[in-house]
């Protein structure tokens with residue numbers, strides 16, 4: 001299975017031939033099915049027992065102790081255990097931004113682009129339902145799914161707001177930690193059937209247009225973060241214009257310290273230092289790029305910043 005020529009050419013600016021071949025191979029594989037225990041409702045031990053009785057084979061995800069790769073399962077989203085909110089079906093790499101955010105019980109968290117709530121529900125579980133999460137999204141349809149998922153998972157420390165995230169800072173509220181899981185071109189999803197669609201539909205200019213929105217979302221997020229607080233920016237895109245370039249632009253405007261991310265058990269590469277003749281901000285190599293071939297998951301970019309005092 002081949003990448004379409006203009007996408008291949010674009011990617012070849014930062015991926016060598018052997019990596020492009022690995023990516024093309026990913027189009028013939030499916031991402032590993034992954035479920036995360038909703039520890040607000042059940043322990044992983046008990047969930048494993050219930051799902052094993054269904055004939056599923058579960059392998060613990062090395063970078064998140066309450067998530068499992070599943071084999072031998074059909075209709076993962078249609079079991080009684082799923083409806084009861086005992087688990088959430090979530091791509092293995094989508095677990096990473098909340099791990100990097102590392103929200104603590106009792107803190108005040110903003111999830112700026114939250115729907116349908118994979119990461120909000122994970123953050124709430126990591127906070128043991130203590131503290132407060134504002135889960136925001138601009139789309140009313142997606143906010144309904146977000147509300148449904150929060151309720152299904154028994155999240156009681158979150159409220160849903162429906163605002164354009166670019167204007168969220170105008171409310172004048174500050175948070176200990178903010179997650180910007182930004183809308184993107186989705187080139188990280190170049191794996192499996194979905195990847196074939198991304199390959200077909202990719203357009204060079206979409207990344208430029210989205211980068212403007214992403215920069216404004218990140219700027220608003222920084223303004224909403226208290227001094228010394230943490231901002232995590234993530235996308236499921238491989239495009240440097242939506243990732244390192246967005247971080248660089250925002251870091252030129254605000255006092256930010258880019259932190260080095262380490263996620264034990266996860267395979268990844270470091271953020272790019274340059275692209276298309278342009279050097280990125282110092283410290284960008286602390287961010288991570290998860291490619292689909294690393295862990296047989298979707299690809300992701302994740303960057304963690306501290307807003308300086």
Ligand SMILES: C[S@@+](CC[C@H](N)C(=O)[O-])C[C@H]1O[C@@H](n2cnc3c(N)ncnc32)[C@H](O)[C@@H]1O
Pocket residue numbers: 094112113114115116117118119120136137138139142163164165166181182183184
């Ligand atoms: C990658 S998805 C978020 C996925 C979500 N964080 C999760 O883990 O389930 C990006 C989201 O950004 C939302 N979005 C797009 N433009 C936005 C804006 N201007 N303000 C806030 N949210 C926006 C989209 O509706 C979409 O739900």
